[in-house]
Amino acid sequence: MTLDAHLRLTRGTFELDLPLTVGRGEVVALLGPNGAGKTTALRALAGLLPLTGGHLRLDGRSWDEPPGVFVPPERRPIGVVFQDYLLFAHLSALENVAFGPRARGARKADARATALGWLDRVGLAEHAAAKPRALSGGQAQRVALARALATDPGLLLLDEPLAALDAATRLHVRTELGRHLDRFPGGAVLVTHDPLDAMVLADRLVILERGRVVQEGTPTDVARHPRTPYVADLVGLNLYRGTADGTVVDLAAGGRLTTAEPASGPVLVAFAPAAVSLHPERPTGSPRNTWRVTVAGVEQHAHTTRVRLDGSPPVLADITTATVAELRLRPGDHLWAAVKATETRTYSA
């Protein structure tokens, strides 16, 4: 199955304008800040919101092409997994999964056999008789996935499928979901806020901001070459726009950096917060960028401390607990930031 779409629609003052293709067996993650249009895109794919322009085709068959064509949701071969599962509370796990095949005309015994096969594949055959309230969050999510796959959909839509799970369950269900997605022959569109879900599960990321695509590529490519502050934040990098003249880049945010790769004209420069070291005095002796900074905030992460620093340019630094103790950091403190040219990546803007 191949999805070929240009989703154009208007909701109040918001406009979605999203070209989107999904190949056979491909998982595409839609990422973006709140209000970027991710849910709107998913609802348009499902047929819950009609397009106002553009087109939506699966394997050459048109599902939505205003003004003439609109295939209603119940006639689209899609499977949907939402964060809150939406299992029928009064039906058993088996009946929940059998519901789709039944609704599509399968005989009761056949629908139950299909459902049991899917529950077995997601490791829940022994919970077939359980009602949703007797299942854990992770188990309910697996029933929701089995239910979506039991109808043999051409397209799978996943809306924040792991968001309702606690951290430990999430890790486990993420790995399992990845395995099922690898085997799924159709295409899948995954909406998520979690960069890790997207990086682990998706073949390709499409980043939306204000209804438009701002960046698209494999997880590795996007993580290495963020193009907007939102994407840089998502993948945890410092990112600056600037103008390069050889290995010197004048930054739009103020200041200049010496980089390793020579370039010319408008560029983006990125480096990891872990590449930044902080010093009470100006460090000397090695070929580094150094500039004066002021501590704006300090956050404790799992194994490091992230320090937000004002300066020209402002910068994020990840430092060890030992360094935090040594520097006794407090907001307003003046320090020197240093980053080696070889730790920076430069690419055209």
Ligand SMILES: Nc1ncnc2c1ncn2[C@@H]1O[C@H](COP(=O)(O)OP(=O)(O)OP(=O)(O)O)[C@@H](O)[C@H]1O
């Ligand atoms: N019922 C509605 N009527 C008018 N505008 C709406 C409606 N629902 C959403 N919008 C607008 O559409 C835009 C996109 O919303 P959407 O829910 O698709 O974003 P999202 O990327 O899924 O955000 P989130 O991450 O918060 O779920 C928003 O700017 C919102 O204001």
